[in-house]
Amino acid sequence: MAFTLHGLPVSQGIAIGQVHLVSHALLEVNHYHVPPKHLADELTRLDDALATVQGELIGLKASASSGTSHNEVGAFVDLQLMMLSDPMLIDAARKLIESRRCNTEWALVQQMELVVEQFRQIEDPYLRERQADVVQVVERLVKVLLGHPGHLPPKRRDGLGTVVVAHDLSPADTIGFRDHNISGFVTDVGGPTSHTAIVARSLSIPAVVGLHHIRDLVEDGELIIVDGTRGVAIVDPDETVVQEYRLRRSELELEKSKLNRLKDTRATTLDGENVNLLANIEGPKDLPQVKAVGSDGVGLYRTEFLFIGRDTLPDEDEQYEAYRAVLKAMPSKPVTIRTFDVGADKALNGNQGRNEPNPALGLRAVRYSLAEPKMFMTQLRALLRASAHGRLQIMVPMLAHAHEIDQCLTLIEKAKTELRAEKVKFNEAVPVGGMIEVPAAALSLGMFIRRLSFLSIGTNDLIQYTLAIDRSDESVVHLYDPLHPAVLKLISGTIQAGVRFGVPVSVCGEMAGDPAYTELLLGMGLRNFSMHPAHILGVKQQVLRADVGELAPRVQRILKMDEPARVREAVERLGS
Missing domain, CATH: 1.10.274.10 (PtsI, HPr-binding domain)
Structure with a gap:
């Protein structure tokens, strides 16, 4: 008997195959x-x-x-x-x-x-x-x-793919997928940043996670459809449903093929507005994907991935080499590198950290950097040294107070003084910007605009802090709403303040990479989007179809709405 389960969509696409239980x-x-x-x-x-x-x-x-x-x-x-x-x-x-x-x-x-x-x-x-x-x-x-390590099934010869169903999957489990005609996978647990999600996206395999008990509800060999776009798994579907999804899969594959043609097309709206589409990366390893989609640069380099999961912290030379590699690979294009976004609750250097009653509101991001000035100075020196090799921009996360900005700028000047004394080359005018991730920052932009060269809105945390919602907690994730009127007002206000005072503003959270929000953000005045490289071409297609002159007044009307249901309906109509 057919039945449908709903989970979290983490890798787009449609898979049709037979269940292989892990x-x-x-x-x-x-x-x-x-x-x-x-x-x-x-x-x-x-x-x-x-x-x-x-x-x-x-x-x-x-x-x-x-x-x-x-x-x-x-x-x-x-x-x-x-x-x-x-x-x-x-x-x-x-x-x-x-x-x-x-x-x-x-x-x-x-x-x-x-x-x-x-x-x-x-x-x-x-x-x-x-x-x-x-x-x-x-x-x-x-x-x-x-005595039963378990193995993936051999590559099928009947044309059907294999859908792996598991409680959870490790990256080691997934390495052989490309050799076994694996067409998709679903798991009981996981979230958007779980291994299953990350590897699924990198392999372009449709995946749905967080289905809770699917492994107990299906049997080996059962036919299953995985809709990684909508977050749906359909077990034992009838032939009519299978044909419908085969048609939908063909349409998606054709659309993807068309998107690849846009790689070298400049992202410009119908009425001539140029838009920059930048990439979020975790290190030099992501550069091939960034170049493959014709990114306009790097809008967010998450440097904390140099620090996590190791016994010793990276020294200045190691950091310098990592930053330089990205800058040299992106000649003439901007590369925005964020200072490490970690906290005392995160195990660095083998230290389990402090027991904080509420780590989300504790010593993290810029607060941690300023509490560990020696560690921070090492990173700043490495960044400044790397600035000699490209268009570096330094970005500081989770700023909320003027004194935090001033302290960071003072430490940057100190690092510059040291490097000058050592006769080390660097860009004297390297731009320094800040992230708008907490409501306090979005509501007091004057002190940021007076001190910083650019701003970047981290929508993931801004939504989380505005709505008091832990986006990784399955029990409240349904309340995490990018289109909440309060969230939209904070985002729009930041973008408009940047326009008014001539300070560049970008969005580097998940909203930037979701084509459903592209027209909305364009209508707010956003011209710099930063996202996972895999999303760039989809967003570019939306930009090419948009007319900002027509969108702007419609978006202004949306911003005056205070009923979430009406906001959502109006945003959906923007693309029509």
Whole structure:
């Protein structure tokens, strides 16, 4: 009997195939007592499993090196390899085996739960979801210990794809997908920044996550449709539904092919307004994708990915090389590099951080940078050194107070003074900007405009803080609304203040990369959009179809509305 489940759409497209269930080994772990004379053998089991999984991961990373997604997958595999030597996980499990005289599988799961609980206290959605690394590496160990590591099915010959259905998927699980005709996947858990979502987007495989119990509701071999655009999984559909989705899939593939033709077309509206479409990146590894879509530059380089998941912090030279690589690869195009957006609740340099009652409102982003001036100065020096190799712009996250801006500018001047004394070249006039991510900043723009060269609106956090909604909490995610009247007023007010005073303003949150909001933002006056490279061509198509002169008065009427339902209807009509 056919039924439909709704989850979170994380990778667009439509997949039609047969279910392949991936086992959830952690559900099969029993607890049993190990006699003292067999404890040494039990510890050997742990060591053997560690060696096996380590070998598998190294092999998988090597096999991924030829794939289009090898950068993303390789980084995740490196993180899991590091966890195989993490004392908090492995050494603690070994001590548990000895002290409790228990089996290895149970000890690993017990310690995993303790480590995962620490990750759950982290506010940042991306970092909090790194608890999945811990779970996935332990599950991989448990599968080896239980004797059923599990494998993907062979490549099908009947024309049907295979849809992987799992509780969760690790990046290591996904490396072989391109060799097994995997057409899509769905999982019980996950969010927009989960591994499943990130790897799905990099492989262009339709995916829906957060379906809760789908693994328990389907069987191997069942026909399933995955709509990664709408967040829907249809199990055992009838032939009429299958034909409908085949037609829709063909239409999507044709549309994607047409979008690729826009790569070298300048993003200009029908009435001649030029629009800059920039890319959000995490490091030099993202540059091939940025160039493939003809990006106008980099609007957001998230430098915290240089700091996360390592035992030692990157020194000045390492940071300089990473920044320089991006600047040299984007000659004559702007590259906006954000200073690290981390907090004391995030484990840096092996430190588990402070226990804060509310990390979202605690020591994070610019607050953390100013609390760690030595660390911050190292980054500023590296950034300034890199500025000699391209059009660098430095951007500071989560500003809310004038004194924070002044302190940052003072430290930048100090770094410049040091470099001058050392006769190191840098751009004396490197622009410094700030992110508008909290309502306090959006409501007091004067002090930002007087001190900074440009502004960038981080809509993800601005929406979250304006509506008091944790966008990664499934229980309240339905209340996360980019079209809430209060949110729109803050965004529009920031854009208009930039226009009025001649300060460039961009949007670098998820709204910028969603074509459903392109006309709305254009009508507000936005001319600088920054987004994941995969979204640039879709947004460019919307820009080319837009007439700003016609949109602006309609958007002004929308901004006067205070009923969310009316706002949504009016925004949907903008594109018609």
